[in-house]
Amino acid sequence: MSSWQPLALSFEVAFFATLLATTLGVLIGLWLTSRRLWGRDVIDAITSAPLVMPPTVLGYYVLVALGRNSAIGKAWEAIFGSSIVFTRTGAVVAATLGALPLVIKSARAALEGVDPTLLKAARTLGAGPMRAFFTVHLPLAARGLIAGVMLAFARSLGDFGVTLMVAGDIPGETQTAALAIYDMIQGHEERAAAGMVAVLTSITIGALYLVNKLTAVPREE
Amino acid sequence: MKSEDDVTLEVDVRVERARGRGFSLEARFSVRPGVTILYGPSGSGKSTTLAAICGLVTPQAGRIMLGADVWFDSAHKVSCPVERRGIAFVFQSLALFPHMSALANVEYGLPRSMPRDERQRRAEEMLARMKVPHLASRRPATFSGGEAQRVALARALAPRPRLVLLDEPFSAMDRELRREFVADVRAYVAEARIPMMHVTHHRNEARALGDHVILMEAGRVKASGGIDELLPASKDLLDDSMRISTRE
Numbered sequence: 001m002s003s004w005q006p007l008a009l010s011f012e013v014a015f016f017a018t019l020l021a022t023t024l025g026v027l028i029g030l031w032l033t034s035r036r037l038w039g040r041d042v043i044d045a046i047t048s049a050p051l052v053m054p055p056t057v058l059g060y061y062v063l064v065a066l067g068r069n070s071a072i073g074k075a076w077e078a079i080f081g082s083s084i085v086f087t088r089t090g091a092v093v094a095a096t097l098g099a100l101p102l103v104i105k106s107a108r109a110a111l112e113g114v115d116p117t118l119l120k121a122a123r124t125l126g127a128g129p130m131r132a133f134f135t136v137h138l139p140l141a142a143r144g145l146i147a148g149v150m151l152a153f154a155r156s157l158g159d160f161g162v163t164l165m166v167a168g169d170i171p172g173e174t175q176t177a178a179l180a181i182y183d184m185i186q187g188h189e190e191r192a193a194a195g196m197v198a199v200l201t202s203i204t205i206g207a208l209y210l211v212n213k214l215t216a217v218p219r220e221e
Numbered sequence: 222m223k224s225e226d227d228v229t230l231e232v233d234v235r236v237e238r239a240r241g242r243g244f245s246l247e248a249r250f251s252v253r254p255g256v257t258i259l260y261g262p263s264g265s266g267k268s269t270t271l272a273a274i275c276g277l278v279t280p281q282a283g284r285i286m287l288g289a290d291v292w293f294d295s296a297h298k299v300s301c302p303v304e305r306r307g308i309a310f311v312f313q314s315l316a317l318f319p320h321m322s323a324l325a326n327v328e329y330g331l332p333r334s335m336p337r338d339e340r341q342r343r344a345e346e347m348l349a350r351m352k353v354p355h356l357a358s359r360r361p362a363t364f365s366g367g368e369a370q371r372v373a374l375a376r377a378l379a380p381r382p383r384l385v386l387l388d389e390p391f392s393a394m395d396r397e398l399r400r401e402f403v404a405d406v407r408a409y410v411a412e413a414r415i416p417m418m419h420v421t422h423h424r425n426e427a428r429a430l431g432d433h434v435i436l437m438e439a440g441r442v443k444a445s446g447g448i449d450e451l452l453p454a455s456k457d458l459l460d461d462s463m464r465i466s467t468r469e
Binding site: 123 | 275277302304305306308312314318329330332376377380
């Protein structure tokens with residue numbers, strides 16, 4: 001096994017987790033912008049919880065909901081022949097959970113930032129709700145959304161706690177870079193860990209820099 | 222050929238808004254081709270009335286019809302979606318799409334079934350008619366106030382609407398711009414023989430633009446009739462000059 005394999009796995013997991021978190025996050029963010037939504041603050045609190053909840057608690061919930069004895073776990077295994085937990089799928093689920101609140105928060109702020117009159121104008125000009133969303137709402141919220149997606153990618157690239165609980169630390173299967181670094185430090189291989197640490201650090205700082213650029217308010221001339 | 226009566230707008234609605242201060246609107250009136258002013262102080266329900274007519278607000282009860290088309294009828298659970306009513310709505314903020322060129326803004330309202338070339342030709346024609354063909358490839362951020370209004374009007378009128386609603390789009394304009402805009406809108410409405418409603422709380426503007434007026438107060442229609450009868454001219458000479466130049 002190449003020493004960079006965990007990093008490659010991290011990118012693979014982060015890619016799918018970001019895809020999943022973006023799709024779900026934009027939909028939930030849009031739902032939360034609805035003025036008529038009852039209990040919006042409660043839903044917002046629940047969807048934000050993964051940001052501050054201990055990874056072990058979050059991991060516990062995932063194991064209960066998606067474990068081999070759960071209804072979803074059984075159904076998944078019947079269809080795909082393998083379980084969700086302690087596989088790459090589990091690693092993707094774990095990374096998605098960490099990334100989802102970041103997408104939801106960014107998407108909600110970006111979508112709410114679009115002048116609602118523009119959406120009403122689109123409707124009066126013959127656009128149905130879907131066309132108004134894809135041609136006006138989404139493009140005008142794009143900067144904030146892209147910022148959220150980048151944060152989500154950086155976050156899912158480095159997930160540790162939930163991944164360990166839900167997917168384990170199986171070399172070549174679920175051992176992502178964050179887990180490999182932990183193992184290397186435990187095995188006194190600090191020099192080997194340094195390369196991966198440097199890559200993850202650069203990507204995180206690079207992503208945050210771009211997020212700042214994207215969300216900066218343009219200065220008045 | 223349709224008679225004028227075919228395009229009369231009939232409105233009889235009750236709108237309750239739970240949020241805010243428990244505002245309720247009860248409005249019953251009809252609007253014939255020509256320009257009808259919805260006149261009243263801020264908070265009298267003018268904008269809510271327009272929103273109900275175009276379908277952006279759903280009334281609790283009532284009926285809205287344009288000619289023989291029923292747009293809303295609570296008794297028969299009919300509610301035609303906004304996008305199918307064929308209304309031109311010019312918002313107070315104009316609401317031009319900032320990420321699209323003037324041409325794309327105008328094309329937006331044309332039917333998707335229309336070939337692309339035809340859509341573009343129609344949009345260019347409309348911009349030319351509104352005297353802003355040079356703005357076609359530019360985005361709204363670069364427009365002056367007057368240019369933005371012309372593009373907004375071109376966009377609203379390009380789909381050949383059956384009803385025009387203006388929600389105080391002149392509020393941020395200076396007198397000269399208002400005069401030009403008013404003349405353009407009146408010319409279009411007269412030619413197309415369609416009803417137009419215009420919301421305002423400015424007497425000068427109402428008199429300059431309107432044929433008929435509906436007076437609103439606290440969510441109720443107080444009176445409706447001819448503009449001269451219900452909103453007599455003020456003594457301000459500037460009002461009269463505006464009126465003469467735009468209605469002759």
